[in-house]
Amino acid sequence: MLKLENLCKSWKEFQLKSVNLEIENNYCILLGPSGAGKSVIIQCITGILKPDSGKIYFNGEDITEMPPEKRNFGYVPQNYALFPNMNVYNNIAYGMKLRKYSKAEIEKKVMEISEFLHISHILDRKPTTLSGGEQQRVAIARALVLDPKILLLDEPTSALDTNIKESVISELKKIGELVPVIHITHDFVEAKTLGNQIAILINGELNDFGNQGIFKTPKNEKIANFLGYNIISNNEETFAVAPEEIVVKKSLNDENDENIMGTVESLVDFGYYKKLTVNIGDTAVKTITDGENPVNIGDTVSIMYQRKVPIN
Numbered sequence: 001m002l003k004l005e006n007l008c009k010s011w012k013e014f015q016l017k018s019v020n021l022e023i024e025n026n027y028c029i030l031l032g033p034s035g036a037g038k039s040v041i042i043q044c045i046t047g048i049l050k051p052d053s054g055k056i057y058f059n060g061e062d063i064t065e066m067p068p069e070k071r072n073f074g075y076v077p078q079n080y081a082l083f084p085n086m087n088v089y090n091n092i093a094y095g096m097k098l099r100k101y102s103k104a105e106i107e108k109k110v111m112e113i114s115e116f117l118h119i120s121h122i123l124d125r126k127p128t129t130l131s132g133g134e135q136q137r138v139a140i141a142r143a144l145v146l147d148p149k150i151l152l153l154d155e156p157t158s159a160l161d162t163n164i165k166e167s168v169i170s171e172l173k174k175i176g177e178l179v180p181v182i183h184i185t186h187d188f189v190e191a192k193t194l195g196n197q198i199a200i201l202i203n204g205e206l207n208d209f210g211n212q213g214i215f216k217t218p219k220n221e222k223i224a225n226f227l228g229y230n231i232i233s234n235n236e237e238t239f240a241v242a243p244e245e246i247v248v249k250k251s252l253n254d255e256n257d258e259n260i261m262g263t264v265e266s267l268v269d270f271g272y273y274k275k276l277t278v279n280i281g282d283t284a285v286k287t288i289t290d291g292e293n294p295v296n297i298g299d300t301v302s303i304m305y306q307r308k309v310p311i312n
């Protein structure tokens with residue numbers, strides 16, 4: 001559906017390095033740390049930014065030079081950019097008014113989308129009186145009323161607190177059934193929950209692109225590091241291990257225990273589970289454990305890797 005071909009954009013301190021992507025008609029996640037160039041890519045797709053070189057194709061048509069308004073892509077920027085002087089209804093209706101839809105058409109569409117996004121009760125309110133979650137729905141509604149060919153979301157949950165994040169993620173999933181979505185995030189949970197396709201961008205470079213499998217088998221050390229894996233080397237091999245794929249048990253000082261021994265260096269208690277750092281020789285290994293295996297700082301523990309990903 002959308003194809004980026006050797007897309008480049010540079011400023012003095014940043015280079016987007018020849019990005020090639022083929023995004024299907026589905027939910028695509030652009031995942032990467034802060035400053036990786038995710039927003040630059042999305043803004044090139046909308047047409048707000050002009051790439052220095054490279055091409056953008058939509059359904060086979062070269063749209064690199066096409067003005068943003070002709071693309072009909074819905075864009076929800078990180079700060080939502082709602083018009084503060086207009087109420088919610090007029091914010092949502094804005095693009096339709098510009099395109100000279102009739103009053104009746106506008107009303108029908110605004111009502112339909114507002115109901116879908118559960119914001120019908122706040123149509124008279126001004127954006128400054130809304131919660132972060134409500135503002136986000138209004139911004140998405142404003143984009144959806146124009147029946148965009150793609151919806152581009154720049155970190156849609158970054159301004160929301162953890163409690164409502166989960167419900168927003170399931171709403172986004174529903175939206176993804178209506179329209180193809182490209183969604184920027186640095187949150188793995190979001191990426192794992194929503195992404196049919198996931199592009200990992202680090203420092204202006206596309207490091208990996210694929211389906212959910214890329215979380216299970218990071219293809220090199222850089223990606224494994226970014227995804228939070230431990231990189232472990234011993235005399236025989238170098239491999240990556242996910243913190244949740246390590247079993248930690250308090251050592252019973254059993255001489256026959258063949259597992260690797262380590263010492264708990266730090267512990268952060270999240271209630272249901274704990275994040276640990278275990279020192280094995282001079283390697284610090286990050287793990288997660290639950291209440292069934294209580295351990296404390298300074299304890300000697302035995303650890304077992306459930307799955308290792310070889311790293312070349």
Ligand SMILES: Nc1ncnc2c1ncn2[C@@H]1O[C@H](COP(=O)(O)OP(=O)(O)OP(=O)(O)O)[C@@H](O)[C@H]1O
Nearest residue numbers: 011013014032033034035036037038039040041186
């Ligand atoms: N108009 C501009 N002029 C100069 N540099 C820019 C411009 N726009 C973006 N950049 C730079 O490009 C780099 C990538 O920015 P971008 O906003 O795409 O990052 P990001 O991956 O979306 O990060 P974040 O998750 O923090 O939003 C940054 O170093 C940024 O300062």
